[in-house]
Amino acid sequence: MWEVYNVSQGVFLAQKTFLANTFLSRLVGLLNRKALAPGEGLLIKPCQAVHTCFMRFAIDVIFLDQDYRVVGLVENIKPFRFSPFFNQGVMALELPAGTVKETDTQLGNCLDIRGNNSTNSLFIN
Numbered sequence: 263m264w265e266v267y268n269v270s271q272g273v274f275l276a277q278k279t280f281l282a283n284t285f286l287s288r289l290v291g292l293l294n295r296k297a298l299a300p301g302e303g304l305l306i307k308p309c310q311a312v313h314t315c316f317m318r319f320a321i322d323v324i325f326l327d328q329d330y331r332v333v334g335l336v337e338n339i340k341p342f343r344f345s346p347f348f349n350q351g352v353m354a355l356e357l358p359a360g361t362v363k364e365t366d367t368q369l370g371n372c373l374d375i376r377g378n379n380s381t382n383s384l385f386i387n
Contacts, residue, residue: 276303325351
């Protein structure tokens with residue numbers, strides 16, 4: 263489990279983040295969920311675009327480059343939609359709809375991603 267902190271805004275985006283970095287975990291994504299609770303997220307790597315086909319709820323998506331800098335934002339993407347393709351993106355953070363607005367997350371913000379029991383940032387391979 264991972265925590266995602268927006269260093270630029272001084273706020274947590276998610277404190278219970280699941281990692282999808284295998285073929286199967288990326289394929290399933292959030293399809294088996296009815297919702298994301300506040301504070302939950304899914305970090306998908308590699309990822310430059312997402313779809314919400316067959317999902318049951320809307321989400322916010324933050325696209326990050328290799329330095330965890332925000333290079334794309336898609337707010338309130340509803341089921342059966344496709345996000346834009348973000349060329350610089352290497353990972354996507356899926357969050358409950360409204361999180362981007364609530365946390366004032368903006369393009370260029372720098373995020374920190376760490377294991378829940380770690381004091382050091384962990385780079386996700």
